[in-house]
Amino acid sequence: MPHKKRKQMSGQKRTSLKKIILAGLTGYLFIMFFITVITSVQQDHYFSSRQLHSWSTNVQKELLAAFFTYENRYFQTSVEVPKPNISSMLFEFVTRFNVQDPRTLFRSELPGFATFDGRIIVAGDGTDFTTMPIESAPPLEVLLEERKATTKRLEIADDDKSEGETSTDGAVAHIISTHSRESYLPELESTDVAFHPDVNVTLVGDRLGKKLKEYGIGTDVDKTDIEKKLHEAGKKFPASYDMSREVIQSAISNNDKLEMFFDIHRDSQPREITTVTINNETMARTMFVIGENNPHFEKNLAMAKEINQKLDDKYPGLSRGVITKGGAGSNGRYNQDLSEKSILIEMGGKDNTLEEVYRTADIMAEVISEYYWEGKAEPVKGDEKE
Numbered sequence: 423m424p425h426k427k428r429k430q431m432s433g434q435k436r437t438s439l440k441k442i443i444l445a446g447l448t449g450y451l452f453i454m455f456f457i458t459v460i461t462s463v464q465q466d467h468y469f470s471s472r473q474l475h476s477w478s479t480n481v482q483k484e485l486l487a488a489f490f491t492y493e494n495r496y497f498q499t500s501v502e503v504p505k506p507n508i509s510s511m512l513f514e515f516v517t518r519f520n521v522q523d524p525r526t527l528f529r530s531e532l533p534g535f536a537t538f539d540g541r542i543i544v545a546g547d548g549t550d551f552t553t554m555p556i557e558s559a560p561p562l563e564v565l566l567e568e569r570k571a572t573t574k575r576l577e578i579a580d581d582d583k584s585e586g587e588t589s590t591d592g593a594v595a596h597i598i599s600t601h602s603r604e605s606y607l608p609e610l611e612s613t614d615v616a617f618h619p620d621v622n623v624t625l626v627g628d629r630l631g632k633k634l635k636e637y638g639i640g641t642d643v644d645k646t647d648i649e650k651k652l653h654e655a656g657k658k659f660p661a662s663y664d665m666s667r668e669v670i671q672s673a674i675s676n677n678d679k680l681e682m683f684f685d686i687h688r689d690s691q692p693r694e695i696t697t698v699t700i701n702n703e704t705m706a707r708t709m710f711v712i713g714e715n716n717p718h719f720e721k722n723l724a725m726a727k728e729i730n731q732k733l734d735d736k737y738p739g740l741s742r743g744v745i746t747k748g749g750a751g752s753n754g755r756y757n758q759d760l761s762e763k764s765i766l767i768e769m770g771g772k773d774n775t776l777e778e779v780y781r782t783a784d785i786m787a788e789v790i791s792e793y794y795w796e797g798k799a800e801p802v803k804g805d806e807k808e
Contacts, residue, residue, distance in 0.1 A: 543723065544730055546709070546743035548695070554745065555709055555768050556690040557601075570611040592640035594794075595682040596673050597627040600666040600756075602648045604688045608775045616688075616772040619647065626769050626779050627686040633787030639794055642677065644669055667757045674760065682794065683764035685756060687711075688779070689771040696771030697778065698739045706770025706779040707742050708733070708786065713766075714748025716759035725793075726765045732789040740785065742768075 540554055605618040624645040631643035648665050652658070657665065666685070674680055689696055689709065696707050710726040712719065726744050733741045748754035758764040767786070770779040 540711075540745045540747040541714075542743060542745050543712075544727060544744040546707070546734070546741045547698075547739045549709075549743045553691060553695050553742070555687075555711065557687075567615075567617075570613075592679070593642040593677055594679055595631075595634055595639055595641040595684065595790075596644065596670065596680050597631050597641060597684045597686060598644045598646070598666055598669060599623045599627050599686045600648055600662050601687055602646065605772075606688065606770065606774050606776055606779065607772050616690075619650070621776075623686055623688050623769065625776060626688075626783050627684075629780050630684070630686065630783040630787055633784050634791060637787060637791035637795075639791055642673060642680070644673065663753055663755070663757055667760070670757055670760055681761075681763055682790075683757075683761045684790075685764075685766040687766060687768050688774075689768045691771045693771060693773035695742075696774055700737055700740060703781060704778050705737075705740060705785075706774040706782045707740060708770075708782060709742040709768040710744045711756070711766040711768065712744065712746045713754045713756040713758050714746050715754030718759055718762045718764070719746075719748075721762040722758050722764050725763050729765070729789055729793050732792055733785070736789065737785055740782065 542549060542551070542554075599622075602624050603617045603619060603622050605616045605622040607614070607616045609621050610616065610618060628643050628645065631641040634641045646666070646669050648662055648669075649659075651665050652661060655661075655665070670683065698705055698707050710730055712723045712726050716722075723744070723746065730741050730744050756764075756766050758766070769782060769786075
């Protein structure tokens, strides 16, 4: 082989080696840069369940549809496929601002905005962003103030207590109220602050538990005064879910048969939003709230949507719908990471009476029992998979 040709080949090898080294170094630097980015940004902003669910939805509706048309041109003639807006998706990823949802511009800029934020998954009658649930968050000293309930209501509450706690034998459902002192103004005397240590939303949870038991569903109803425990521990109101988490974890450790978990609250929206008349009876409307910042988000959401659908089929207008909350500035968990069947239910508002909420609790027990027993039903033999 001529000396000149060998020299050219040797030069080419050295050039190829340089390219390999350069490519390897570039790849290494890119990987290190990528790792730096994903470990530096706030996880709740970019990699929360809320964001991933939003992006996957966009991909499913736009990008995947576009990919199908690239492979099969018949899709273009039979289905109107939206063109994917890659630039918009990238812009939202970088800035966290969705031009179709102006709230995203203020979400991280206004303190406390996340409290009123959320995504409407299923909109009930009259539900929009102006009627989203308002989470009560007064100072703990306000919650602990002594208030009088009406004499009639105190007597009824005493009667309820005399019946004893809902049996925990064979319990598969657990009910708690993280904001345990949330009450209803018509049941209180001379006050515009709807909180009470005895006449409160825990009575609604107890009513729901007793009705579930009548449907054959063993239920553990916990009436722990979370606000009192916060005060004793020297903690503030925002730590309520941390305190109720300890209660739920204790229940789980004592009973591994628990399957369903319900956190009962009451909304602070006015009466015209939280009340409906069905069959000539006024009832407190409900709303299901699911946290997005937990690994069981999808399964908990599916449970809420199914129960909501049953509620809407039987009693149209009773439910205000299903919403989700998550991202920075929001709890986005509500202890729903402890179970794949855990939901938060708003039962009425501050202007509802307990009778109105009790009627709703009875109906809620009915649809929850349908949901539960349908899930336990044996499959029809002909439908069993080989």
